[in-house]
Amino acid sequence: MKLHLRWQLLLALVGFGLILAILSFQVQSVGLCTTRVPSGGGVFTEGMVGAPQRLNPLLSDGFPVDQELVSLLFDGLVQYDHAGRLIPALAESWTVSEDGRSLRFTLRNDLVWHDGQPITTADVAFSYGLLQNEAFPAAAAVKALWQTVSINVVDNLTIEFVLAEPYSPFLEATARGIVPAHLLQDVPPAQLATHSFNQQPIGSGPWQVAPGQDWLTSRSLRLTPNPLDWREGTQIPVLEFRFYPDEESLLTAFANGDIQAINSVSDALLPQVTAVSHARLFTTVAPRYTQLIFNQSDSGFAPLQLAEVRQGLAAGLNRDVLIDRALNGQGVPLTGPYLPDSWANNQAIFAEAGVNAANADALLTGAGWPLSEGSSVRQADGESFTLRLLALDTAVYQQVAQEVAAQWAVLGVEVVVETAVSITELRQKLAARDFDVALVDITPSIDPDLYDFWSQEAIIRGQNYGGWNNRRASEALEAGRQVWGIGARRPSYNTFLSIYADQVPAVTLYQHVYTYALSSEVNQAAIGPIYEPRDRYQTFANWFLLYRDVTISCPAEETT
Known part of the structure; x- marks a missing residue:
């Protein structure tokens, strides 16, 4: 009888403990909530045209x-x-x-x-x-x-x-x-x-090639973070590049969610990418500009050998209007041969030159090319002021060339746009000086040495395609490359810029912008200035693709 009583007491105690545990869990559960937090994993996939x-x-x-x-x-x-x-x-x-x-x-x-x-x-x-x-x-x-x-x-x-x-x-x-x-x-x-x-290189940079790939066949390349560069680790363990034959297929892949980023959005592709609902665009200036080069050699339009004529043509261009009309606003007005962040850039020198739209007509008229009343084109001794403008045969370059032609037409200058069907043909025409004015893209070295572009020697062995023959400018460029240190070099480049601003061997129109498209699927991405490709991944350690649910204490409710 006593043994039976013990079992009853034991069962009662266990049941009472279970009741307490259930009640305790219910009380605790009342104070718990579920939230989503970033989780590691996934593959970040970026597409580009070419391979x-x-x-x-x-x-x-x-x-x-x-x-x-x-x-x-x-x-x-x-x-x-x-x-x-x-x-x-x-x-x-x-x-x-x-x-x-x-x-x-x-x-x-x-x-x-x-x-x-x-x-x-x-x-x-x-x-x-x-x-x-x-x-x-x-x-x-x-x-x-x-x-x-x-x-x-x-x-x-x-x-x-x-x-x-x-x-x-x-x-x-x-x-x-x-x-x-x-x-x-x-x-x-x-x-x-x-x-x-x-195909399977070993390097030392912040990214390394994942082993066992045949990216020549698969048209995709996987990279993993170099742990010595990403000592705190990254939330996304893989960066994959996929290579597409053209912008149309690249856009389709992005719109369908096959890739999460477009490496570089061209001006032509921009409206279509903007229309993709999950697209986020990051824009920064690119280390490249577009320029008009005047042919001052005997093969060009003879009046271009006069500085006043080149000054007048430069003054007759409105960069802001050109960027809006020809580029949908995708450019930054730029003057001079240096990018804004170059230590050799000195816009004060160009401001002192004083060439502006107000004196464009006076400069051309003073150079012997008046615009007669009732005439649409300037003339001198029965010859019309007609320029051959060479430009690459692509939509963007043709839009820019046509806008330049329209602005110069207002000034009384007739422009005939001539096209080059390829980069190779453009270079051949430049080397042969088969143009009056050429529309070209320049990607300058970050070092400000422009000797191979504007020195007298570069007329023969270099890229001085306009044949600008200025001894003082050439000597300044030569002096600037023979000393070390910014302080020692700067005076030479200031001298060069003063001559360049006065003589106008070329007109820089705009600096290009770089646009990077990112899917909203990618979280906490921030992209700053991009000077080289690795710069866009400066904050990659913070990027993430996935979430996980965790249980936390619910925040206390506010009482009134």
Whole structure:
């Protein structure tokens, strides 16, 4: 009887405990809520028009997609910051000798390749040494520069470059990415262009190629964050690029949600991308501008040899109106041969030149080309003021060319737009000086050296397609490349700009803008100024695609 009573008491106690637990859970549940928080995972997919050839920084010249990707995968000794100034990358520091002919770099002592092998000056010497090798298929201009340089390895962390003469723009050449000697030093230079390294490279940059891919066949390339660059980790573990043959297929993929970003939205594509409901657009200025070059050689319209005529034509252009009408507002007015963030840019010099729309007519009339009453075109000695304007045969360039023609028509200048059906034909016509005025895009080096564009020597061996023959400007450009340091170089470039502003060998119309399209599916993305491709991923660590539900204490209700 007692034993039976014990079991009854035990069962009663267990039941009472269960009741207390249920009541306690119910009380606690009243104070709990569910919320969504960012979760790691997913693949961020970005589309672009075109496909890479070789993922190799020594072979990427002339291939925009290649250059875009190698910027993410490889580092050079130096890199540019957001103010357009060179700062250390693989190098910790550098010094210039007193005679200006020798640069000595010291590498950081913690550098490793993506495969974990150490980076030393042997890799630097090997990489830049390839650019001196006649058998290596690098760009001719790149070879010409490096073949004048002696490369001396001092020790594992110190390397010296000796120049034939002082040449300050050389520093920019060391921003080119380097490749690992331990993987490539036994490959004949002539065979490197077809080596498998170019498909599955090992670099040192913030991104690395995921193994086991055949992106030539799949037309997609997966990258993963380099943990040494993303020490805090990233929420999205994979960055995938997909390559499309044209903008139409790229737009379709974005609209359908197959990709979450468009690498670069062209002016022509912009209205259609804007119409996609989940599109978010990030716009910043691009390191490129469009310019009108005046042909001052004997093959051009003779009056263009007069500075007053070039000044009048420049004054007769309204950049703001041109950008609105021809580009749907996608451009930034720009004056002069330097981008706004260049340390050599000095807009005060152009303001002092005083050429404006109010005196356009006076300048042309004073140069002997009056506009008679009742006439629509200026004339002198029975000859009409008629210009041949050369432009690439694409929608955007033709729109710009037609707007230039319309604005100059108001000034009494007749314009005949001539087209070049390809970049190759445009370059041929420029080299032959088969134009009066040419509409061209310029992507200047960040270093302000414009010797190859505007010096007297560049008329014969360079890109001075307008044949501007000004000794003082040429001497200023030469002086600016023979000294080191911004302070020492600036006076020479101010002198050059003063002559340029007065003589107007060309008219810069606008700086291009870069537009990046991102799906609203991508959360917490912020994109600032973009000077090189890797810049748009500065905040990638904060981006996320997925959410997860977590239980939290409910916030206390407010009482009144």
